[in-house]
Amino acid sequence: MAAFTPRVFSGIQPSGGLTLGNYLGAMKRFVTMQDEGKFETVYCMVDLHAITVWQDPAALTRATRELCAGFIAAGVDPSKSILFNQSQVAEHAQLAWIFNCVARMGWMQRMTQWKDKAGKNSQNASLGLFAYPALMAADILVYHATHVPVGEDQKQHLELTRDIAIKFNNDFGVDFFPETEPVIEGAATRVMSLRDGSKKMSKSDPSDMSRINLIDDADTIAQKIRKARTDPDALPSEVDGLDDRPEARNLVNIYAALAETTPEAVLADHGGSQFSAFKPELADLAVNKLAPISTEMSRLMEQPDGIDRILGHGAEQARALAAPILKKTYEIVGMVGA
Ligand code: AQP
Numbered sequence: 001m002a003a004f005t006p007r008v009f010s011g012i013q014p015s016g017g018l019t020l021g022n023y024l025g026a027m028k029r030f031v032t033m034q035d036e037g038k039f040e041t042v043y044c045m046v047d048l049h050a051i052t053v054w055q056d057p058a059a060l061t062r063a064t065r066e067l068c069a070g071f072i073a074a075g076v077d078p079s080k081s082i083l084f085n086q087s088q089v090a091e092h093a094q095l096a097w098i099f100n101c102v103a104r105m106g107w108m109q110r111m112t113q114w115k116d117k118a119g120k121n122s123q124n125a126s127l128g129l130f131a132y133p134a135l136m137a138a139d140i141l142v143y144h145a146t147h148v149p150v151g152e153d154q155k156q157h158l159e160l161t162r163d164i165a166i167k168f169n170n171d172f173g174v175d176f177f178p179e180t181e182p183v184i185e186g187a188a189t190r191v192m193s194l195r196d197g198s199k200k201m202s203k204s205d206p207s208d209m210s211r212i213n214l215i216d217d218a219d220t221i222a223q224k225i226r227k228a229r230t231d232p233d234a235l236p237s238e239v240d241g242l243d244d245r246p247e248a249r250n251l252v253n254i255y256a257a258l259a260e261t262t263p264e265a266v267l268a269d270h271g272g273s274q275f276s277a278f279k280p281e282l283a284d285l286a287v288n289k290l291a292p293i294s295t296e297m298s299r300l301m302e303q304p305d306g307i308d309r310i311l312g313h314g315a316e317q318a319r320a321l322a323a324p325i326l327k328k329t330y331e332i333v334g335m336v337g338a
Helices: 020-036 057-074 091-102 105-109 112-124 127-141 152-172 218-226 246-259 263-270 275-301 304-333
Strands: 007-012 040-045 081-085 147-149 181-183
Touching (some): 020 057, 020 147, 020 246, 020 275, 057 081, 057 275, 057 304, 081 304, 091 127, 091 304, 105 127, 112 152, 127 152, 152 181, 218 275, 275 304
Parallel strands (some): 007 040, 007 147, 040 081, 147 181
């Protein structure tokens, strides 16, 4: 197996405002991996992914800038990490086409995100939504990324990325693309909706009460947590007691992730508490952790030119890494002029 530079790639779609799920499941780890200094870190606003479902153009522009502000406010430092939006680095789409020709229809049809998002009306879904995982594989492999921090929901797409890398290497008899490792760690790798403990918290859920947005103010956060669906029982003292209590488990996991501790430790402190006592403590913790991020996001959003400059510089840095890898891919495939 070839030796690859330890390099992290991950992305978030500008398909709405950032949620607590995106923050705890992905962004918090982006910052840790950047600060550990063991990896080169490349982070992307995946706008090409966002348009696989309809996006109003003005809303997409705003959401991309707001997402960039969110990255920076959460601690991603453009002088340490490469930060850019996907559409500005054409190599992503170019490699995705090659991968469209490597991946098999059956692989794509098995993807649960495709089944969930296309639903019963799959004939009317965009071709881009179906091909989404091949573009995601290209996002990762165009940097030869070795590690990808993501939430639990992206595990299947990461497995497909490895399948594409392995098939490409086998088909062409090379050892060119790495078998990228997912990094899915922490107490909140799958933050659930505040209204339904069986559904993940999502930017595009029609109910705003189902999620905490990073730009929510303190009163809104407290109100959403107060109204979060729960059961009538007190919190258990052991995690086993959360079995079959998805809403209770979700709030305990959120508390643990925000407090940077474990669900076991949260229950050691709060076991026996009623939700009427636990929810205000969770709300205070959430406000304390999220208010500085939301304040900084608002400040950065007052200077959209500054955000655009950061994205422009990041795209240049990203292109410098991606272009030679794409060129070599074209050579391997046999394209004249590569
Ligand atoms: N609820 C979640 N819990 C933990 N991690 C989550 N992530 C998303 N939701 C949760 C992680 O955030 C990263 C970026 O996700 P994305 O924006 O690319 O797409 P998504 O997973 O489809 O997120 P959303 O919020 O549900 O977006 P929409 O509604 O547009 O589809 C990923 O690492 C993801 O795992």
